[in-house]
Amino acid sequence: MPENDQELLSRLKKGDVLAYEEIYSKYAERLFFYAMNIFKQQELCEDILQNVFIHLWEKRKEHNITHLKAYLHQAVKFQIFKMLRNQRFTHEDLTRLNIVDASLNASRKMEFDELESLVKNLVNNLSPRCREIFIMSRFEEKSNKQIAEELGLSIQSVKNQISKALKLLKEQISPEQLAIYQLILFIFFI
Numbered sequence: 001m002p003e004n005d006q007e008l009l010s011r012l013k014k015g016d017v018l019a020y021e022e023i024y025s026k027y028a029e030r031l032f033f034y035a036m037n038i039f040k041q042q043e044l045c046e047d048i049l050q051n052v053f054i055h056l057w058e059k060r061k062e063h064n065i066t067h068l069k070a071y072l073h074q075a076v077k078f079q080i081f082k083m084l085r086n087q088r089f090t091h092e093d094l095t096r097l098n099i100v101d102a103s104l105n106a107s108r109k110m111e112f113d114e115l116e117s118l119v120k121n122l123v124n125n126l127s128p129r130c131r132e133i134f135i136m137s138r139f140e141e142k143s144n145k146q147i148a149e150e151l152g153l154s155i156q157s158v159k160n161q162i163s164k165a166l167k168l169l170k171e172q173i174s175p176e177q178l179a180i181y182q183l184i185l186f187i188f189f190i
Contacts, residue, residue, distance in 0.1 A: 005068035012060050020060075023068065024053055025143045031076045038080055048079040122172050126165055133158055134165040 008026075011019035028049060035045035052075045056063075065071045123131055133151070136142045137158075142150070144158045151158075 009065055009068060012056075013063075015060070020053075020057055022143065023056070026141055027069065027072050028053070031072055034073070034076055035080060039083075044083065048076060048083065051079050052076055118173065119169065122169050123165070126168065130161045130165050133161040137162050 005023075008019045008023050012023065031052065032045055032049050035048045036042070039045055039048075052072065055075065056072075063071075123134060126134060133147055136147045136150070137144070144155050144162070147153070147158045148155045
């Protein structure tokens with residue numbers, strides 16, 4: 001059973017490296033996509049993510065974090081603003097930032113519902129084992145290690161099944177739809 005964020009934070013405060021790695025595994029991908037939706041520069045977004053997680057580790061004993069997901073989201077936003085402040089940025093960057101932070105209107109909600117329905121249908125068409133692993137990974141937010149232990153598989157088998165599922169989904173969904181879906185998911189559930 002996956003640990004909740006409070007247990008992970010408690011272990012992190014004690015210097016538990018495995019708790020830190022679990023937090024990274026659980027949140028890094030979503031935070032990276034959030035930054036990518038603003039900057040569209042992989043190296044810059046990787047730097048932002050690295051800064052957030054280095055700070056989390058260095059200040060682990062000083063922080064009184066009550067909601068880990070919200071804290072990490074705010075930390076990424078802070079790093080983004082810091083990057084924008086320290087460099088010249090384009091009107092396009094500012095527009096993307098405003099879009100990400102703006103509340104979603106009815107048309108976005110409809111677009112999300114359509115995309116969510118498409119993704120669910122595509123996931124339902126995966127082979128049973130592939131579907132099960134993908135759902136555990138992406139919707140239940142379990143780590144590859146947790147999935148492997150729960151299903152009695154190797155971690156590499158889990159990775160292979162997730163890669164297979166992602167490849168099939170990417171073939172059926174346009175890059176624009178996938179980016180919108182990930183952005184909306186991130187905004188709704190962060």
